[in-house]
Amino acid sequence: MSLIEVSDLRKVYKLGDIDVNALVDVSTSIEKGEFVAIMGPSGSGKSTFMNVLGCLDQPTGGRYLLEGTDVGRLNRDELAGIRNKKIGFVFQGFNLLSRTSAVENVELPLLYDGLSARERTERARRALKSVGLEGREDHNPNQLSGGQQQRVAIARALVNNAPIILADEPTGNLDTKTSVEIMDLFVKLNDEANITIILVTHEPDIATFSKRTIKFLDGKIMSDERKKG
Amino acid sequence: MVNIPSTIKISFRALRVNKMRSALTMLGIIIGVGAVIAMLAVGTGASRKIAEQISSMGSNLLIILPGSTTSGGVRMGAGTQPTLSMDDAEAILRESPAVAEVAPVLNGVAQVVYSHQNWSTGIIGTTPSMLTVRDWPLSAGRSFTDQDVKSATKVCLLGQTVVDNLFGDMNPVGQVVRIKMIPFTVVGVLAVKGQSAMGQDQDDTIYVPVTTAQKKLFGTSFPGMVRIIMVKARSTEDLGPAEKEINELLRQRHHIGQKQENDFTVRNLTQIMQTAEQSTKVMTLLLGAIASVSLLVGGIGIMNIMLVSVTERTREIGIRMAVGAKTWDIRLQFIIEALTLSLIGGIAGIVLGVSGSKILSALAGWATVVSPLSIVLAFGFSGLVGIFFGFYPAYKASLLNPIDALRFE
Numbered sequence: 001m002s003l004i005e006v007s008d009l010r011k012v013y014k015l016g017d018i019d020v021n022a023l024v025d026v027s028t029s030i031e032k033g034e035f036v037a038i039m040g041p042s043g044s045g046k047s048t049f050m051n052v053l054g055c056l057d058q059p060t061g062g063r064y065l066l067e068g069t070d071v072g073r074l075n076r077d078e079l080a081g082i083r084n085k086k087i088g089f090v091f092q093g094f095n096l097l098s099r100t101s102a103v104e105n106v107e108l109p110l111l112y113d114g115l116s117a118r119e120r121t122e123r124a125r126r127a128l129k130s131v132g133l134e135g136r137e138d139h140n141p142n143q144l145s146g147g148q149q150q151r152v153a154i155a156r157a158l159v160n161n162a163p164i165i166l167a168d169e170p171t172g173n174l175d176t177k178t179s180v181e182i183m184d185l186f187v188k189l190n191d192e193a194n195i196t197i198i199l200v201t202h203e204p205d206i207a208t209f210s211k212r213t214i215k216f217l218d219g220k221i222m223s224d225e226r227k228k229g
Numbered sequence: 230m231v232n233i234p235s236t237i238k239i240s241f242r243a244l245r246v247n248k249m250r251s252a253l254t255m256l257g258i259i260i261g262v263g264a265v266i267a268m269l270a271v272g273t274g275a276s277r278k279i280a281e282q283i284s285s286m287g288s289n290l291l292i293i294l295p296g297s298t299t300s301g302g303v304r305m306g307a308g309t310q311p312t313l314s315m316d317d318a319e320a321i322l323r324e325s326p327a328v329a330e331v332a333p334v335l336n337g338v339a340q341v342v343y344s345h346q347n348w349s350t351g352i353i354g355t356t357p358s359m360l361t362v363r364d365w366p367l368s369a370g371r372s373f374t375d376q377d378v379k380s381a382t383k384v385c386l387l388g389q390t391v392v393d394n395l396f397g398d399m400n401p402v403g404q405v406v407r408i409k410m411i412p413f414t415v416v417g418v419l420a421v422k423g424q425s426a427m428g429q430d431q432d433d434t435i436y437v438p439v440t441t442a443q444k445k446l447f448g449t450s451f452p453g454m455v456r457i458i459m460v461k462a463r464s465t466e467d468l469g470p471a472e473k474e475i476n477e478l479l480r481q482r483h484h485i486g487q488k489q490e491n492d493f494t495v496r497n498l499t500q501i502m503q504t505a506e507q508s509t510k511v512m513t514l515l516l517g518a519i520a521s522v523s524l525l526v527g528g529i530g531i532m533n534i535m536l537v538s539v540t541e542r543t544r545e546i547g548i549r550m551a552v553g554a555k556t557w558d559i560r561l562q563f564i565i566e567a568l569t570l571s572l573i574g575g576i577a578g579i580v581l582g583v584s585g586s587k588i589l590s591a592l593a594g595w596a597t598v599v600s601p602l603s604i605v606l607a608f609g610f611s612g613l614v615g616i617f618f619g620f621y622p623a624y625k626a627s628l629l630n631p632i633d634a635l636r637f638e
Binding site for chain 2: 076089112
């Protein structure tokens with residue numbers, strides 16, 4: 001059984017009178033422990049695909065099995081549970097709560113999992129330490145650099161031991177040096193913790209960190225290549 | 230399953246993080262609640278004061294004044310002709326079933342002397358029934374009796390103002406004062422009654438038996454004549470019948486023909502006061518209406534701030550949903566936030582309203598009464614507005630796809 005299995009996935013947006021086909025009959029599967037880069041020009045459907053995989057958006061048609069569960073049959077709150085326990089998100093714009101300390105941001109998924117305050121803080125501090133932010137726990141996002149903010153977001157994605165991390169242009173707002181540091185962190189998480197990482201990017205340099213590259217164009221998968229070795 | 234304690238924690242944290250916005254939202258509630266409570270307190274206070282004045286005058290009161298004299302075609306105004314007598318008063322009590330008590334009055338102003346103090350005050354010659362007619366108890370001593378009236382005894386009852394001016398702290402009962410140089414024994418002191426509706430000091434007075442007043446103080450050429458007759462009807466409903474019965478009886482007794490005018494006037498003071506009471510009730514309603522408008526405007530303010538502050542947090546809602554917040558986690562967070570703001574703002578508003586009305590009554594001298602109903606009304610309304618408009622945008626946001634909430638600008 002694959003970790004992720006999608007078949008004939010379709011997504012249609014209505015923009016006024018025009019129907020925009022963001023995803024057209026996409027079928028693929030992703031195994032546990034893979035590091036996949038999803039590439040394509042803007043409007044190719046790569047972000048839509050990512051949002052559907054992350055249960056942030058609903059497909060118009062097709063089937064999505066996550067660890068064998070048909071996600072299309074779940075209600076809003078069950079989907080929230082999946083996002084909470086199975087998936088960690090890293091966004092281009094970080095999406096941290098402003099005026100809220102790093103440790104409190106990282107605690108957020110645990111809060112909705114109903115953990116006690118002490119356990120939450122302990123795990124959040126451990127997660128921040130693992131991304132190299134020891135000593136910055138009580139800083140607010142606006143007191144941190146872009147790279148540090150993205151590390152906080154990664155710590156938040158890790159804190160509930162989710163098996164999958166979905167990263168949407170995680171280096172889009174960062175300079176090259178910081179981008180490499182963040183990518184090294186993803187590689188380390190993939191190698192050492194066997195976390196499945198799915199990464200959306202339009203930069204070929206970033207895609208080289210991955211083991212598999214799926215290219216999208218006009219809502220369809222154009223190519224699917226695995227790195228040899 | 231929604232985790233209530235951690236949701237409460239999330240709400241409190243959110244309120245703390247957005248201190249300025251929380252304070253502004255609360256300010257809207259504070260002003261709304263405070264204004265309504267203070268406004269209604271002023272209105273209620275005014276109408277209660279009028280009601281107190283009515284009851285201090287004596288309830289169900291009719292006053293009969295003698296008619297006017299006509300001299301050479303010039304009519305001189307009510308009370309200029311001595312037409313009322315002690316016999317009229319007794320006849321009214323005897324023959325009018327709607328009348329409970331009657332007190333004839335012969336009054337005047339005289340200088341009163343005790344020891345080396347002296348004081349000018351109104352002297353009222355009357356019968357013991359006066360105390361019943363005016364619902365006026367004694368604070369010390371006893372009343373004079375019908376026997377005192379019959380034998381024109383030289384006894385008197387003093388109002389508190391007279392006592393204060395002549396005796397200071399001394400007990401006046403049993404002492405002898407001189408009214409127009411004639412010695413009177415003080416047998417009792419009238420309880421404090423305060424100002425009348427017209428602002429007169431009702432305690433600046435002395436009661437003496439009406440016969441004594443006629444014979445010794447204000448002697449006239451008409452024996453048995455009185456200045457006015459005060460009548461107490463059996464009930465408010467009896468005021469009308471009593472007025473009619475007295476009119477008929479006095480016309481008959483004074484031999485007034487079909488086409489002649491009355492030589493007396495019956496005044497229904499209670500009715501006049503009730504009209505005044507009515508008008509303050511209208512004023513209270515008016516103040517209440519103005520206050521309701523301010524409450525409404527305050528409510529719209531609360532609504533605005535709530536709508537804006539929750540709508541601008543749509544992205545925050547998106548982030549929370551992305552990391553696993555369920556529908557009711559989101560809704561409950563905003564309900565608790567709104568509830569907390571309303572409660573704290575409402576309580577502060579009550580404090581502001583109550584202390585505001587206290588300050589008003591201290592500075593402007595207005596009587597204010599804070600009614601529990603106004604507190605419940607103001608608090609409840611602004612609370613509901615705050616909760617509804619805090620919850621509604623959050624409710625809408627909680628139904629969005631997480632990605633739409635995240636992308637919300």
